[in-house]
Amino acid sequence: MKIATYNINNINSRLDVLLRWLDEAKPDIVCLQELKCEQNKFPESKLKAAGYNAVWQGQKSWNGVAILAKSEIKELRNDLPGEDEEYTHSRYIEAFIDGIVIGCIYLPNGNPWPGPKFDYKLRWFKRLTDHAENLVNRELPVILIGDYNVMPTDLDTYKPEKYINNALFRPESKKAYKNLVDQGWTDAIRNLYPSERIYTFWDYMRGAYGRNAGLRLDHFLLNKKIAKRLSAAQVDKHVRGWEHASDHAPVWIELADPDHAEKSKKAITDTTANSPMPAIKPETKRSAAMQDVETILARAPKGKVPSKLQPMKATLVREPFNDPGWLYEIKWDGYRALAVIQDNQAELISRNSISFDQFRPIAEALGQWNVNAVIDGEIVVLGEDGKSDFSAIQNWQRRKDGQLVYNVFDILWLEGRDLRDLPLTERKAVLETILPTDETIRLSKAFNVDGIEFFHAAEKAGIEGIMAKKADSTYTAGDRSKEWLKVKVERRQEVVIGAFTRNAGTEKLFSALAIGVYEKGVLRYIGKVGTGWSEKKQKEMMSEFEPLITDICPFDVEPDVDEPSQFRPRRLGAKPFWLKPQLVCEVNIAEITSDGKVRQASFKGMRKDKDPKDVVLEVPADTTETVAKADEMLEQVRTEPNPTNAMNKDIQPEASFLDPEKDSQTVKVNGCPLTFNHLSKVYWPEDGITKRDMFNYYDQVAEYMMPYLKDRPMSLNRFPNGIHGPSFYQxxxxxxxxxxxxxMPHTNDKGEAKEYLVATNKASLLWMASLGCIEINPWFSRVQSPDNPDFCIIDLDPDKQHFDQVISAALEVKKVLDAIGVKAYPKTSGSTGMHIYIPLGAKYTYDQSQMFAKIIVTLVHKQIPEFTSLERMIKNRGGKMYLDFLQNRPDATIAGVYSLRPKPGATVSMPLAWDEVKPGLTMRHFTIHNSIARLNETGDLFKGVLGEGIDLSKTIKKAQEIFR
Known part of the structure; x- marks a missing residue:
């Protein structure tokens, strides 16, 4: 059940915003405040048409409250008990809905302090507290919801010092709220987000919303009878950004079914217990496992053991969630390891391709498993309670304390079959069927339970966190996937040790560690960690430090390691001993401060399985946005007409023009000798895609690509060290x-004389690629008519929008163009947006092309102003999608058709048929792996772009007639 509160701040003037949000969020119950309408002017009929019943208490001035519900509402009272002669406005209404007592509240603001309004606020608060005392211990579930006009803690405001004398933040107000909560109520938002700054209100003044200068004023208090059902809470912050929206955003909570919590707790208990058969069967038992495993394997393509073994990586998100189609697992606290099992021998390989020779008992157990397979799992040491202990695994080889276990959760390859493109449920079904009964090798089960309850059960059990995986996700090797997410109970961060420090007068071997992370190729200092080790552990660590001591500071800027802090205002005489940056450890942290430093860091252990160069700051992604992006992905392999589109396969060109055994080669192309160096250099590290792969792709795609490059000046966008290295335009x-x-000699509009490369044939394309031009950027015009573009381009450039909204915008463009009889050709950008080409036939100037594009996007913007913008400056767009018409100018370029993009996944800018432009499409549908196969099937869908072109004057005249 979804229950919301929304201070609408004048219901009749903002009714369109309210109805739009109701249609989007679909809450079951809504409490509204600040109706600002009289009793007989409440818009009951329009809300009824939207599917909501209502009870309300209107008021002409700035108060008035209402409750909306999809089901029947029984009104219990329309005011609080007690009376007050001053400022008597309607601020409380209580109703019984679906077995729950709902109290809708608007607590007076009370400003200015001191004054009679503030005194009245406290008296009103006392009336609420007295009434709440009669509700808190009832057998019925009770929720008190609304705008309390109180910020209970410093976390509830962006700037506590600004509000010291504000009635919203006065100690008297905070104490009154605390007295209320202390009766036994659960503050829903703070319960789920105990240490995060959550805001529900942003003032209209001084761009507060854009700066996120917010306050938390809207609260849900749940009595004990219903608090255990609390499963989620969210602020629909984006609604505050809608045109003419209230200064508050809607806030909602989700209530789980009563049995969900017990189910999740049972899943955690069974997974960590020693009992071999859990009471709750994992999702694979219910679905794919019931299928014939032989049938599943028959659908998997034949293939050798993958040559470039990398584990699939998960994206860290801020908080747990519950969403259909996701399975949940325990996040084990150990070493991630892929196991290659062949001919009764096994090798365990770290995520950094290091062999885990120290864990021989696991390798020996796997070697006795009579299969040839590649599996994925986590090496852990379990304590008596069945929980993994990261510090124990580091000492296991020496002490042999605890039980060494390999928790297996995925399978990539089995007996000559590549399983990576099968759905997760089917891979787990295969894995569970063939996994031996062995105390050392165990199945890490995935559960179909409420994700939020599962997380809280893990939290209470003292487990590091949980994994959330889409049930139908394929195995994308090396990729930081949004289809696998991790939610941590404690925030952990891998760091590089750049120094140890020793305080003046100490007898300890060292006092703290100076730690950092890599950012753009340099090691950046992020603070110190001074706790978490024993004296014995210090001796072990010092033995590793001593060979690495150096006079050179490894950080990009030498830090002051003795810098005072808020909690340690005096210097301790700390002296740094710089270390070569070769050691990685893991720390617990409370947060990363605004200046990029760790706070309350605690050492957890050394990481032998991590390459220091791979250690970057892991910033949790927004959960709602990440889950939405994952949900929009289609089942790519199953929907493509040719199964060779698997994104995680090694490229197998039809006729590779480069020798796969050589790392440097000179080849004649179109009679031009071209040298290709460092062919094994990895350009897409997440995917293991090399320069050789890139050259082979451009060799194959040239016949399709060259018509759009021939005779065009080129801007060279060079990535000599791959997609994550520095790049520059030439x-x-x-x-x-x-x-x-x-x-082609050319003087640009700044008077600069240049010579541009002109593409003429495949040799031109491959020479650009040899310079590190991952993407190819041709002019819109050719050398024969440099001032007259062959096409006009509408560039849909999203900001925070889902790709489905890009699709919506593209279809609006098509509607406008169809209305004026203009044929257009869409393609993915290969990044986040889409490009729509309109043929001009080189008959018009760039100015005319830009004018025409502006007319089109202006008409489109009128249709979908809620998420599009025509503002060129990013800061003025308010997070909306930019309808870019200004690309239509001399010298401007965008990624050309069939061009690769420097993005994870090696995506391609691919032409589309208009019937493919529909929700579910994503940029990752077209990659270096599947584009040639697609082109062999569809041919070139972009041919019309180079056609005769439109009659611009007739087209503009027709637009003026239709859209006048």
Whole structure:
């Protein structure tokens, strides 16, 4: 059940906003405040048409409250007990809905302090507290909901010092709220987000919403009878950004079915217990496991053991969630390891391709398993309570304390079959069927339970966190996937040890560790950790430190390791002993401060399985946004007409023009000798895709791509070290091109004389690729008519929108163009947006093209103003999608058709048929792996772009007639 509160701040003037949000969020019950309408002017009929019954208490001035519900409402009272002669306005209404007592509250603001309004606020609060005392211990579930006009803690305001004398933050107000909660009520938001700044209100003044200068004023208090059903809470912050919206955002909680909590607790208990058969069967038992495993395997393509073994990585998100189609597992606290089992021998490989020779008992147990397979899991040491202990695994080889276990949760390959493109449920069904009965090798089960309850059960059990995995997710090796998410009970961070420090006068081997993370190739200092080790552990660590001591500071900027802090205002005489940055450890942290430093860090253990260069700051992603992005992904492999589109397969070109055994090679292309160096260099590290793979792709796609490059000046966007390395644009190639290449002298609008490369044939394309041009950026016009573009482009550039909204915008463009008889050709950008091409036939100037594009996007913006913008400056767009018409200018370029993009997954800018432009499409549908197969089937869908072109004057005239 979804229950919400929304201070609407004048229901009749903001009714369209309210109805829009109700249609989007679909809450079951809603409490409204600040109706600002008289009793007989409440819009009951329009709310009824939207599917909501209502009870309300209207008021002409700034108060009035209402309760909306999809089901029957029985009104219990329309005011609090007791009377007050001053400021008597309607601020409380109580109703019985679906077995729950709902109290809707608007507590007076009380400003200014001191004054009679503030005194009245406290008296009103006392009336509420007295009434609440009669409700808190009832057998019925009770929730008191609404705008309390109180910020209970410092976490509830962006700037506590600003509100010291504000009635919303006065000690008297906070104490009154605390007295209320202490009766036994649960503050829902703070219960689920105990240490996060959650805001529900942003003032209209001084751009408060854009700066996130917010306050938490809207609260849910749950009595004991219903508090255990609390499963989620969220602020629909985006609604505050809608045009003419209230200064509050809607806030809602989710109540789970009464048996969910017990089910999740049971799942955790069974997973960590020693009993071999859990009472709750994992999801694979219910679904795919019932299928014939032989049938599943028959659908998997044949293939050798994957040559580039990398584990699938999960994205860290802020908080747990519950969503259909997701399974939940325990997050084990150990070493991630892939196991390759062949010919009765097994090797355990870390995520950094290091062999885990120290865990021989696991390898020996796997070697006795009479299969050839590649599996994925976590090496852990379990205590007597069945929980993994990270510190124990580090000492296991020496002490042999605890039980060494390999918790297996996935299978990639089995007996000549590549399973990575099967859904997770089917892979787990195969794994569970063949996994041996062994105390050392165990199945890590996935459960179909409420994700939020599962997380809280893990939290209470003292487990590190949980994993959430889409039930139909494929195994994307090396990728930081949004289809696998991790939610941590404690925030952990891997860090590089750059120094140890020793305080003046101490007898300890060291006092603290100076730690950092890599950012853009340099080690950045993020603070110190000074706790978490024993004296014995210090001796072990010092033995590792001593060989690495150096005079050179490894951080990009030498830090002051003795810098005073808020909690340690005096210096301790700490002296740094710099270390070569070769050691990685893991720390617990409370938070990362605004200046990028760790707070309350505690050492957890050394990480032998991590490459220091891979250690970056792990910032939790927004859960709702991440889950939405994952949910929009289609079942890619199953929906593509050709199964060779698997994103995680090694590329197998039809006719590779490069020798796979050589790392450097000179090849004649179109009679032009081209040298290709460092062919094994990885350009897409998450996917293991190399320069050789890129050259082979452009060799194959050239026949489709060259018509859109031929005779066009090129802007070279170079990525010499792959997609995560520094990049730069090069436009002037004077004296730098081979004799077999063509150039065009050109003076740009700044008066700068340049020579642009002109693409003429496949050799031009491959020479650009040899320079590290991952993406190809041609002009819109050709050398024969440099001032007259061959096409006009509408560039849909989203900000915070889902790709489905990009689709919606593209379809609006099509509607406008269809209305004026203009044929257009869409393609994915290969990044986050879409490009729509309109043929011009080189008959018009860039100015005319830009004018026409502006007319189109202006008409589109009128249709969907709620999420689009025509503002060129990002800061002025308010997070909306930019309808970019300004690309239509001389020298401007965008990623050309069939171009690769420097994005994880090696995506491709791919032409589309308009019937493919529909919700569910994503940029990852078209990659280096599947694009050639698609083109062999569809042919070139973009041919019309180079056609005769529109009659611009007739088209504009028709637009003026239709859209006048």
């Amino acid at each position: 436009k002037n190639v004077k004296d730098k091109v081979p004799d077999c290449m063509a150039t």
